[in-house]
Amino acid sequence: MPRLSLDDLYRFAVPSDPALRPDGGAVAYTLTTVDRDADENRAEIWLAAPGAPPRRLAEGSAPRWSPDGRWLAFLRAVDGKPQLHLLPMDGGEPVVVTEAPLGAGAARWSPDGARIAYAGPVGSGGQAPDPHAPVVAERLDHKADGAGLLRGITTHLFVVDVESREAVRVTEGDFHAGEPSWSPDGKRLAFVASMAPDGDLEAEGAVYAVPVAGGTPERLTGPEIICTGVWWTGDDERLIVAGLKGGPVGHTRLFTLESGGLAEVETGLDRNVMTGHPGYPGASPALLGDDLLFCVRDRGSTHLYRAPAHRLVPEDVSVSGVSVAAGRVAYVAATAHSAGEVYLLEPGEQAPRRLTGHALPDVELYTPVRRTFTAPDGTEVEGFVLRDESATTPGPLLLDVHGGPHNAWAPVLDGFHLYHQALAARGWTVLALNPRASDGYGEDFYTAAVGAWGLADGQDFLAAVDDLVADGIADPERLAVTGYSYGGYMTCWLTAATDRFKAAVAGGSVTDLTSVSGTSDMGFALKAYECPGDLAAQSPITRVTEVTAPTLILHGESDDRCPVGQAEQWFAALRERRVPVRLVRYPGASHLFILNGRPSHRYDYNERIIAWLEQWVSGSPS
Numbered sequence: 001m002p003r004l005s006l007d008d009l010y011r012f013a014v015p016s017d018p019a020l021r022p023d024g025g026a027v028a029y030t031l032t033t034v035d036r037d038a039d040e041n042r043a044e045i046w047l048a049a050p051g052a053p054p055r056r057l058a059e060g061s062a063p064r065w066s067p068d069g070r071w072l073a074f075l076r077a078v079d080g081k082p083q084l085h086l087l088p089m090d091g092g093e094p095v096v097v098t099e100a101p102l103g104a105g106a107a108r109w110s111p112d113g114a115r116i117a118y119a120g121p122v123g124s125g126g127q128a129p130d131p132h133a134p135v136v137a138e139r140l141d142h143k144a145d146g147a148g149l150l151r152g153i154t155t156h157l158f159v160v161d162v163e164s165r166e167a168v169r170v171t172e173g174d175f176h177a178g179e180p181s182w183s184p185d186g187k188r189l190a191f192v193a194s195m196a197p198d199g200d201l202e203a204e205g206a207v208y209a210v211p212v213a214g215g216t217p218e219r220l221t222g223p224e225i226i227c228t229g230v231w232w233t234g235d236d237e238r239l240i241v242a243g244l245k246g247g248p249v250g251h252t253r254l255f256t257l258e259s260g261g262l263a264e265v266e267t268g269l270d271r272n273v274m275t276g277h278p279g280y281p282g283a284s285p286a287l288l289g290d291d292l293l294f295c296v297r298d299r300g301s302t303h304l305y306r307a308p309a310h311r312l313v314p315e316d317v318s319v320s321g322v323s324v325a326a327g328r329v330a331y332v333a334a335t336a337h338s339a340g341e342v343y344l345l346e347p348g349e350q351a352p353r354r355l356t357g358h359a360l361p362d363v364e365l366y367t368p369v370r371r372t373f374t375a376p377d378g379t380e381v382e383g384f385v386l387r388d389e390s391a392t393t394p395g396p397l398l399l400d401v402h403g404g405p406h407n408a409w410a411p412v413l414d415g416f417h418l419y420h421q422a423l424a425a426r427g428w429t430v431l432a433l434n435p436r437a438s439d440g441y442g443e444d445f446y447t448a449a450v451g452a453w454g455l456a457d458g459q460d461f462l463a464a465v466d467d468l469v470a471d472g473i474a475d476p477e478r479l480a481v482t483g484y485s486y487g488g489y490m491t492c493w494l495t496a497a498t499d500r501f502k503a504a505v506a507g508g509s510v511t512d513l514t515s516v517s518g519t520s521d522m523g524f525a526l527k528a529y530e531c532p533g534d535l536a537a538q539s540p541i542t543r544v545t546e547v548t549a550p551t552l553i554l555h556g557e558s559d560d561r562c563p564v565g566q567a568e569q570w571f572a573a574l575r576e577r578r579v580p581v582r583l584v585r586y587p588g589a590s591h592l593f594i595l596n597g598r599p600s601h602r603y604d605y606n607e608r609i610i611a612w613l614e615q616w617v618s619g620s621p622s
Helices: 006-011 419-425 458-470 486-497 513-519 523-530 540-546 565-576 599-618
Strands: 014-020 027-035 040-049 052-059 061-065 071-078 081-088 115-122 154-161 167-169 188-193 206-211 225-232 239-245 252-258 261-264 275-277 280-282 286-288 291-298 301-306 318-325 328-335 338-345 369-374 380-386 395-401 429-434 474-484 503-507 551-556 581-586
Touching: 006 027, 006 599, 014 061, 014 328, 014 338, 027 061, 027 338, 040 061, 052 071, 052 081, 154 188, 188 225, 206 225, 225 252, 280 291, 286 318, 291 318, 369 458, 380 419, 380 458, 395 458, 395 486, 395 599, 419 429, 419 599, 429 458, 458 474, 458 486, 474 486, 474 599, 486 503, 486 540, 503 599, 513 523, 513 565, 540 565, 551 565, 551 599, 565 581, 581 599
Parallel strands: 014 318, 301 318, 395 429, 395 474, 474 503, 503 551, 551 581
Antiparallel strands: 014 027, 027 040, 040 052, 061 071, 071 081, 115 154, 154 167, 188 206, 225 239, 239 252, 252 261, 275 280, 280 318, 286 291, 291 301, 318 328, 328 338, 369 380, 380 429
16 A cells, blocks of 8 residues: 555545534535645535435535524635525525625524624725725734735624525624624624724733624623633523633633623633634534533644543544534544544444545555653653654654644644655654644643743754654754744754754744734734744844755745745845755745645645755755
8 A cells, every 4th residue: 555645635635614413413514625737725515424425515615504404504605705605405506695795704593594694804885995005004903814915804794684685784893803603592693803992912802792783892801811702502691702811822711701700611621722723723612411512732632522621532633623413513533544534423422433534545654653752951842753663773854843833733644744744655754843832731831932932942852853863763964854834933943053954944934033023914912922022032043144954945925924024034144154045935825825725835845845855864856
């Protein structure tokens, strides 16, 4: 059986966003594939049920069942803009129900099934902005990665009548409204927003409720937490709120909000609640009867728990979507052998039932092995080692650094970093390390590098490499380092701190914290909360004269999170010193292009990493 290759990128089929039918009998989900000829990612709605093979329903994404299960709402592009469609489940073709000028968001059905709420973009005066008009900014939040310059576009709530197709705008103002949640009586919508006059300079987020016919939103929470999500659950007036307590850097927690005020949910876990975002697994909290279900990250894996601390899924999985109905739980999870499958957990059953089989059946995979290392100051850090276990002599090692820095590597098949499997097949060992600041090891560990990027966390990487060299796994003369985003930052930092690495690949990197604080869409937050203090002392560019490692720099041209100027600075500094360097810029690519960008760009990214490492470490031509 062949090993996984880069060409398998075009064969992956990855499920997400499961929606359990109200009777619990079937699960609709989004299946993402790749169209190689069109160089596009494709999204389709599929249906899985016990005892039946999964089947395709329609082109689109974000399926949501009507309360009676007769209709499935989903998003599909019309003239390039996502619009809500309804698919009749008793037969017939989908019908479009919105004509939003800038597109609609995912559906939220009213309790009676007569209306659908959604959050969608709105231009100034309700019109699309002129792309050629001058852009005037008075606040720092005038751009966003993936969207670019916002040109006055904000996100607001709408309610559309299912029968008449008439849409009503519910919220107005100079703020962005988060995803809506219906009150049990169908009269109000709850959402999260920052309405502070200086919201671009303040870490602020509150829960609001607004009548579905529109009006002035009522603020329901105070400054004691920074709210990030809200959900009305069950048949009472209780709201579940996700938020941060004590500052913008730390664990997300869950709270209940009732007439008596805000109360923290006792999960019994020193772990970060994961509500699910691009590049970050997890799911919205939900009720199973009277029990609250939620996701947390634990030692790389993302688990589904029932409060207070009962894990519902196997240990080494990564959950990225949960739905509850009729006493059943559907979820999507990646494992060491699959980038994602749909599972169903039924009442009284201890083990979940797998409903799909989207894993590639004809490839052999290397399995990551969990390992613990000890830094010089005694801090234990964990990582995952990927290699051919039959190898008996030291070989080349690639240290890969994740982004965030509060993300984490997981012991599951990674459908984005395909070079891990490809390099293992070429005799490499890949070390995916979760240093301090990684999620899943407690809040003290999560915040351990605040204000000390490179200074506090750098030792973790070198200690782990030392251990693998001492164990005869890694050849000390054939070491390389790579990473993306914060990982790109740390790649630059480590090659300035030591000459042990014979090659480096910096992706989507930050090299100068001073300049990025004024050019990134999150620059002020980075400077104020993540890297307070001496920015120069934490910036790789300050130490660039120490770099000797041949460096490949990979960067999205339209990256607003870590703007391409960061790559240009590093490239120019190395080139001036005649260090072997190559800069590759991906046209139109945002910061997350390695996850959701053009398939050809993602393939090229993986291919170039392998070629650069083989050239400078293994001695093979590029």
